[in-house]
Amino acid sequence: EAGVTQFPSHSVIEKGQTVTLRCDPISGHDNLYWYRRVMGKEIKFLLHFVKESKQDESGMPNNRFLAERTGGTYSTLKVQPAELEDSGVYFCASSHRNGSAGELNEQFFGPGTRLTVL
């Protein structure tokens, strides 16, 4: 079974440009999550999709970030316009559909996309 894949693995862009990151979750996983690690800081949650709906977007830093998951399969995270502080590693994770309330739904992480904004 293929794991979570992310594209590209690295991206270097100039400040003010637009970048789109893609995440393909494990087939059949309804839950998809985006996380980010800025240099030297902890990995922080950005948002959570259940199928195509945004369940929790409390971690999105500002309106320069737009996440979509049309059709409930792959997801994209667009940063427009990119700023220097957006540099970091963006992780995607997926998990199976929810069980009973509070039941653990293990998240499987992708390799991440390293974004560098110059």
Place this chain on the structure above:
Amino acid sequence: AQSVTQLGSHVSVSEGALVLLRCNYSSSVPPYLFWYVQYPNQGLQLLLKYTSAATLVKGINGFEAEFKKSETSFHLTKPSAHMSDAAEYFCAVSRGYQKVTFGTGTKLQVIP
């Protein structure tokens, strides 16, 4: 609210020595706890997880962690460090299907 605190951003051990990486958690409800590892230029890999089935959890590559509710701790240990254990380790907490909250990470250096 939930959080984890990892003590020590860098830990160095000699090859063959005990590895101890410390993690304390805070959670208003019984948590699920995890240790993830990130090897250089790779993604996050789950080492082990605590789901309330047993307080001593065994993971991959000889690692284990013990959940101590009284101390709100979930320290990661390995009896004998190997050079291949050099990586960054993250303690994390979640509740069910919700977001995972990570600690700041501990870089483990293994000295030959």
